[in-house]
Amino acid sequence: MKYCAFLRGVNVKGTNMKMADVCQVFKDAGMKEVISILASGNIVFSSDKNTTELKTILEKAMSQHFSYEAFLFVKSQKETEVFWNSIPFEKKDELHIYGFVGIPRVEKILMEEFQKAGQVENEKAAIVNDIFYWQVPKGNTLDSTFGKVLGKKSLKDQFTSRNVNTFEKILKKF
Template identity: 80%
Template sequence: MKYCAFLRGVNVKGTNMKMADVCQVFKDAGMQDVGSVLASGNIVFISDKNAGDLKKILEKAMSDHFSYEAFLFIKSQEETEVFWNSIPFEKKDDLHIYAFVGNPGIENVLNAEFEAASKAENEKAEIVDEIFYWQIPKGNTLDSSFGKVLGKKSLKDQFTSRNINTFEKILKKMNS
């Protein structure tokens, strides 16, 4: 089955790694047809194992190789397509749209945090198909009240986020 591993915290805040090295770790862990999409830690691969087993195997392999506490989230090609096909907001040049990949139920935690946060003009959030989507004006992502919540240490092993354009690139790689 084709999967994408979404790594959390790669190439930010001092956790730097080359995607070629990450791909090699995946290959050494038994994954097939391994490739990366962008430098933000999106690894496309094939395996006959289930997502739960893959998460354990790959987090340990990444942690051991790079000497850091690795967190990643595994989605099948079909599940990854849902992230792209369920976007609730209209795409506009002046807005970013993010989708959050994480543990079951994280969408409700994120929604509660979003509801409690102060919001910029045109900042919205919505849950579709158990996926939390966030729209924010470009340039406001890191400065927004909700954006600051995303760095909470208590949530670091719960989710990661990607701009929706990244999902399009991942799906192109999965379909090639």
């Protein structure tokens, strides 16, 4: 079966790694047809194992190889297609749209945090098919109140986010 692993915190805040090295870790852990998409930690691969087993195996392998506490989220090709096909906002050049990949029900936690945060003009959030989507004007991603919430250490093992254009690139590689 084809999967994509979405790594959290790769090539940000001092956690730097080459995607070729990450792909080798995946191969050494028994994954097949391993390729990376962008430098943000998106690895497409094949395996006969289920997502729970893969998460455990790959987090352990990444943590040992790179000497950091790895967090990643594994989605099947079909699940990744849902991320792309469920985007609730119209794409506009002046806006970023992010989809969040994470543990079950993390979308509810994210919506609660979003509703507590102050929003800038054109900043929106929606849950579609149990996926949390966030729209924010370009240039405001890290400065928005909600953007700052996303960096909370208490949430680091619960989700990662990707610009929705990344999902399109991933799907082309499947």
